[in-house]
Amino acid sequence: MVGGVEYQSADVKALEADAFANPGMLWVAQGERLWNQAAASGPACASCHGDAAKSMKGVAASYPKFDATLGRVVNLEGRIDACVRTNQKGSGLVPESPERLGLSAYVAYQSRGMPIVVTIDGPAKPTFDRGAALHKLRIGQMNLACTHCHDGHAGKTLLNETVSQGQPDGWPAYRLEWQSLASLQRRLRACFYGVRAEQPPFDSDDLVALELFLAHRAKGLNMSAPGVRR
């Protein structure tokens, strides 16, 4: 297993490793501010969870995860969104909004360097199976599945781009092309676009299932969010 940053140029690797210059750290700082700030209609994240450096250590590395209250598998962003809705009585976090990216980047950052370990048995099994099947399913006008590029041809080039293994370890990551931090779901949707397939909406069961499969596939890799990608 090879992490996503290993396929990047030396410049991008250096940018990711530099805790100040890494632009993703701007979102982490923003998330830290939101964490400690009381919501309009409820308590701050910190009121219940305390110091994120302690309470959120390693948490992101275990997501996506089955949530008994919600009755389905959720990814980290979905879990934060659910917490905002139920405990802060808010209206939820819009996908790719600065608030959602900030909080998820801040929580994911607390797991930096920790191994990705997800549960795929029990109630998470159907979702995992769905993700594993999607990974092998040919889609779009290109008639390609994830596995064709990211298992079969990782390390080779696609025009001037090196195909990675499609690992989720650095996400949410700052993508230079988008000049913004982006969630793993946005990246996956871009891949759907790339093979000219219909893009599943944010937070759809398909994307969460794929995320769970990818997290299981990344066994042995350590979290490195916020990463930097080209």
Add this chain to the structure above:
Amino acid sequence: MLGRIQVPALVKKGEPFEVRVLVQHPMETGFRRDMNGRAIPMNVVDKLKVSLAGREVFSAEMGSGMSANPYLQFYAVANEAGEIVVEWSDDKGETGRATAKVVVARSPS
């Protein structure tokens, strides 16, 4: 608007030290169009000023050629301890500010 400024933990009196500034900003060029085809107005951080203990040490006027979330790096010299302050404003008139403490090492004598 969010920004960060970084200086070494300890600087030597009279010797140049590295200052790094990172500002979170979309830096809209004015050439892009939104989903409905309407032009997105230009909005970049046009003025940025860094002062050390009240004295201006660096300033920049940036245009649409700068990337989003601009990163700047330069060298400054401090003779005494003080606060280093970066202040910026964009085309919309929004301003931002970030500070850091500069601590000057006592000379070895």
